[in-house]
Amino acid sequence: MGELVQTLVSGIAVGSSYALMGLAMVIIYKTSEVINFAQGEMALLSVFLTYMVLEYYHFPFYVAFPSALAFALLLGFFLEFAVLRRAKEPNVLGMIIITIGLEMILMGFVSWKFGAEPKTMRFPLSPYDSLSLGEIFVSSLEALTFVVALTLMTVLFLFLRYSKLGIAMKATQQNKMAARLMGIRTNRILMITWGISSLVGCTAGLLIAPTIMQPYMMWDPMLKGFAAAVLGGMTSLPGSVFGAYIIGVVENLFGGYVSIEFKSAVAFFIIVLVLCIKPSGLFARHYVKKV
Amino acid sequence: METKNRTIFFEVCNLSISFGGLDALNDISFEVHKGEIFSIIGPNGAGKTTLFNCINGIYKPDGGHIIFKGQKIQGKRPDYVARLGIGRTFQNIELFTHMSTMENLMLGRHRYIKAGLLRGAIMWAKRSFAGREEVAHRRKVEEIIDFLDLQSVRNKFVGSLPYGTQKQVELGRALAMEPELLLLDEPCSGMNSEEKQDMIFWIKDIQDALGITILLIEHDMKMVMDISNRILVINFGKIVTEGSPEEVQKHPEVLRAYLGEQDNLENIA
Ligand SMILES: Nc1ncnc2c1ncn2[C@@H]1O[C@H](COP(=O)(O)OP(=O)(O)OP(=O)(O)O)[C@@H](O)[C@H]1O
Ligand SMILES: [Mg+2]
Numbered sequence: 001m002g003e004l005v006q007t008l009v010s011g012i013a014v015g016s017s018y019a020l021m022g023l024a025m026v027i028i029y030k031t032s033e034v035i036n037f038a039q040g041e042m043a044l045l046s047v048f049l050t051y052m053v054l055e056y057y058h059f060p061f062y063v064a065f066p067s068a069l070a071f072a073l074l075l076g077f078f079l080e081f082a083v084l085r086r087a088k089e090p091n092v093l094g095m096i097i098i099t100i101g102l103e104m105i106l107m108g109f110v111s112w113k114f115g116a117e118p119k120t121m122r123f124p125l126s127p128y129d130s131l132s133l134g135e136i137f138v139s140s141l142e143a144l145t146f147v148v149a150l151t152l153m154t155v156l157f158l159f160l161r162y163s164k165l166g167i168a169m170k171a172t173q174q175n176k177m178a179a180r181l182m183g184i185r186t187n188r189i190l191m192i193t194w195g196i197s198s199l200v201g202c203t204a205g206l207l208i209a210p211t212i213m214q215p216y217m218m219w220d221p222m223l224k225g226f227a228a229a230v231l232g233g234m235t236s237l238p239g240s241v242f243g244a245y246i247i248g249v250v251e252n253l254f255g256g257y258v259s260i261e262f263k264s265a266v267a268f269f270i271i272v273l274v275l276c277i278k279p280s281g282l283f284a285r286h287y288v289k290k291v
Numbered sequence: 292m293e294t295k296n297r298t299i300f301f302e303v304c305n306l307s308i309s310f311g312g313l314d315a316l317n318d319i320s321f322e323v324h325k326g327e328i329f330s331i332i333g334p335n336g337a338g339k340t341t342l343f344n345c346i347n348g349i350y351k352p353d354g355g356h357i358i359f360k361g362q363k364i365q366g367k368r369p370d371y372v373a374r375l376g377i378g379r380t381f382q383n384i385e386l387f388t389h390m391s392t393m394e395n396l397m398l399g400r401h402r403y404i405k406a407g408l409l410r411g412a413i414m415w416a417k418r419s420f421a422g423r424e425e426v427a428h429r430r431k432v433e434e435i436i437d438f439l440d441l442q443s444v445r446n447k448f449v450g451s452l453p454y455g456t457q458k459q460v461e462l463g464r465a466l467a468m469e470p471e472l473l474l475l476d477e478p479c480s481g482m483n484s485e486e487k488q489d490m491i492f493w494i495k496d497i498q499d500a501l502g503i504t505i506l507l508i509e510h511d512m513k514m515v516m517d518i519s520n521r522i523l524v525i526n527f528g529k530i531v532t533e534g535s536p537e538e539v540q541k542h543p544e545v546l547r548a549y550l551g552e553q554d555n556l557e558n559i560a
Contacts (some may be wrong), residue, residue, distance in 0.1 A: 164404050171387055171398050178385040180369040181347065181378075182468065183402035 002135045007256045008249055013142035015248025019149040020204035021218075021225025022232065022240035023156060027197040030160075030235050031169045032190055034084075034095040040222030041106035042079065042198050043205035044215065046072040047121070048110050050206065051213070054122050061124055068206060069199055076198030080191045111215045123210035145207045152200060153241045160237070169193060173235075220264065224248075227267040231274055233281025243282065246270070299358065300325040300504065301472055306355035306365070308345060315341045316352070317528040323472075323506060327520040328498055330507045334548060338528040339508045340382055343474050346506075347379050348372045359472065374402050378470030380461045382477045382508075388450030392441055392460050395449055396432045399467025404428060435463045439493060455486040462493065466501070473497065474506045479514065487514070494518060516540060 021039060028036045050068040053059050059067075083102060087094055129140045138146075160166035171179040172186045180186050208221060225240070228247050232239020247267045255263035274282060301323040308316045315338045323329045331339050344350040346357055348369040357365040364372050378399075387395050405424065436445055439459050444452055449460050458478060465473055478494065479487045491514055497503050509515050515522060516536040524531040524545055532542045539545055 164401070167398070168401065170390075171401075174387040174389055175385055177349070177369075178387060179398075181373050181385070182398050182464075183370050183373040185368075185370050 003256075006136050007252050009136050009138055010142075011249030011252035012245050013138055013146060013248070014252065015228075015245040016142070016145040016149040017204055017208050017221050018224040018228050018247055019241040019244035020145070020152065020200060020207070021221045022228035022244050023149070023153060023225075023237055024197045024201040024204065025222075025226055025229045026232070026235060026237055026240045027156070027160075027200065028193055029229065031173045031193045032095070033092050033173070034099065035226065036099045036197070037096065037222075038079070038099045038102035038106060039197070039201050039225070040205075040218030041103045041110070042072070042075055043201035044110050044218045045106050046075060046198070046202040047205035047209050047213070047217075048114050051114075051119060051121055051209070061122075065206065069202055072198045072202030073195045076195035077191050079198075080194035084194075085187060085190075107215060114215070116215055118212070118214040121209040121213045123206075125210070127210045141207065141210055148203060148207065149241060149244075152203065153237055156196075156200070157237045165189070165192065224267050227271050230271050231281055232283045236281070236283040239281060239283025298361070300360065301506075302356075302358040303342075303346075304356045304358070306342070306345060306352050306357065308341060308350060308352045314528045316345065319355070319525065319528075319530060321523050321530075321533060323504060324520075325471075325504055326498065326502060328494070328505045328507055328518055330509060330515045330519040330522045331525065332509065332512075332515055332522060333525040333531070337525045339525065340476055341528075342525075343379065343476055343506070343508065346372070346474060347377055373468065376469075376471040377474065378465035378468045378472070379474040380458070380465050380476060380478060382480065384454075384457050384461055386449045386457060386461055386464070389448060391447060392436070392445050392449055392452075392463075393432065395460055395464050396435060396467045397428065399464040400428045400432065402468065431469075432467055435466050438466075438496075439463045440489070455482045458482065458486075458490070462490075466497070466503075470503060472504045472506065476508045477510065478507070479509060479511055487511070491518060 021043075024039050024043075025036055028034055028039075046068050049071060050064050053064045053067065054061070079102060084090075084095060084098060087098060123141070125140050125144060127139055127141045130137045131140055131143055160169060168179065168184045168189050171182065171184060172189045176186050179189075204221060204225075205218060208217060224247055225244065228244035229240040231243030231246060232241070247270060250270060251263055251266045254266045299322060302321075304320050306316055306319040307314070319338075319342065321329075331342065333339055341350065345352045345365065348364070348367050348371065351366045355365065356363055359372075359375060359377065362375070364375065364377075387398060390398070436442060439462065441456075441459060441463060444456060444460070449457055452460065458481070462475070462478060475494070479490050482490060494505065494507070495518055498505055507515070507519065519536055521533065521535055522539045523533045524539060524542070526544070526548070531544050532539060534542075
């Protein structure tokens with residue numbers, strides 16, 4: 001029994017970092033229907049620059065982390081403005097392919113600049129500290145990730161639903177032309193969307209880095225985050241978070257009781273299953289593709 | 292007809308645009324006075340919608356000017372033109388289909404909303420700035436809902452509404468922007484005769500009660516002759532004639548063009 005509960009709790013813990021990546025992808029998808037495969041590598045770049053600031057220039061955490069977030073925001077703005085917006089006669093598929101190109105460029109850059117060997121990221125919390133509740137253990141880093149994911153989900157949810165900007169984003173997604181005729185600067189909205197999304201991705205990266213840090217560190221969380229977003233219906237913030245928990249838990253159960261080799265493939269098995277049974281995702285409300 | 296010393300409200304000069312060899316608009320010039328209903332007629336593919344698209348910035352014309360209240364607006368972005376006070380409805384309805392009527396109309400107010408960082412603030416602070424602002428905008432939207440008789444569909448998703456009602460919502464959304472110039476692209480197409488009567492009534496009222504200048508594209512000749520102050524006729528992207536309804540319907544080319552349409556003919560005669 002205790003072992004099962006432990007497996008569930010660890011599943012939710014690992015799901016929290018997927019959740020952050022899922023949130024990041026949902027934000028961009030919500031406004032532009034683009035699946036951003038560069039999400040992980042955008043975070044990767046921010047994380048490695050943070051590493052540089054901490055290790056080479058010896059700045060304290062309270063400088064390094066906020067600057068990392070600021071950098072991520074600007075990186076998002078920049079990529080949307082300088083790359084995606086330049087696409088001539090853009091369509092969603094073309095945009096997705098651009099993000100794959102970006103992914104490769106960013107990954108290549110990080111590998112070239114910092115090398116492929118694993119590094120150790122300093123962090124205010126050690127990943128080996130843990131909290132215990134009876135026989136159940138979670139590392140304090142996992143607990144932090146869990147809290148951060150839920151907090152960001154709530155803040156983003158309220159922000160997108162009630163702020164002027166959030167409403168403009170919703171309008172942009174539903175009908176870009178009509179949004180522009182309402183006086184909404186849709187280009188600027190997309191740019192801000194990319195910035196916020198990059199910021200959320202960077203938060204995920206910073207929380208993942210203390211446990212594993214090398215150029216491929218974001219690939220798995222990004223794919224799992226994507227899977228979580230699909231489970232949640234691609235447009236729902238809470239959906240992607242709960243999708244991530246489901247994936248984390250099932251993955252851990254599968255790894256613990258069935259087969260450790262196929263643990264990672266489980267996420268994709270779940271996606272296929274969900275897409276067969278309920279193609280709009282588990283949490284989508286009234287979302288239908290506009291024509 | 293035109294007086295020299297009036298400040299020009301809206302003017303199009305020598306406007307041209309072509310799409311790969313096809314001259315969709317060729318040297319179009321006309322002027323619209325404040326407060327009038329100015330109609331644009333012509334057969335299918337004449338370039339009427341293209342003209343609207345140039346005015347509100349969806350297309351960038353190849354040549355010529357468009358001047359609104361003394362400012363050149365050709366080649367400006369649609370959101371910029373919208374903020375200057377030019378509203379529009381579309382031939383093929385462009386609504387936010389997964390939002391309610393109310394939400395669509397509130398988006399018409401979007402350019403006026405200042406606070407709204409937490410629109411939900413209204414829930415717990417009706418007297419906060421955001422709360423008061425929200426209340427004011429909702430009141431404005433309620434007026435429009437009353438005006439266009441949309442009470443019964445205010446909280447329905449517009450995607451599920453009948454075609455004619457969607458056209459009404461789109462008109463309401465354009466009105467919520469409080470435009471000075473309103474472009475209506477076939478507001479009556481696809482409507483039954485009762486809906487059409489209502490629409491004609493509202494368009495007149497928008498002119499009389501709200502004082503909004505209207506540029507109208509419409510195929511229904513009776514309606515056009517009935518409500519327009521002046522009419523511009525175009526064909527193959529070129530101007531055929533321009534003038535009052537009486538003048539225009541005497542023009543030989545107009546007579547010829549609409550000769551085939553029996554019901555329209557007897558209305559004109
Ligand atoms: N984006 C575009 N690309 C290519 N050709 C275009 C484009 N937009 C319009 N055209 C062409 O310009 C011409 C004028 O089209 P437009 O839509 O303005 O006609 P219209 O007068 O509104 O006709 P209708 O009464 O059918 O609405 C047509 O031949 C059309 O095919
Ligand atoms: Mg047309």
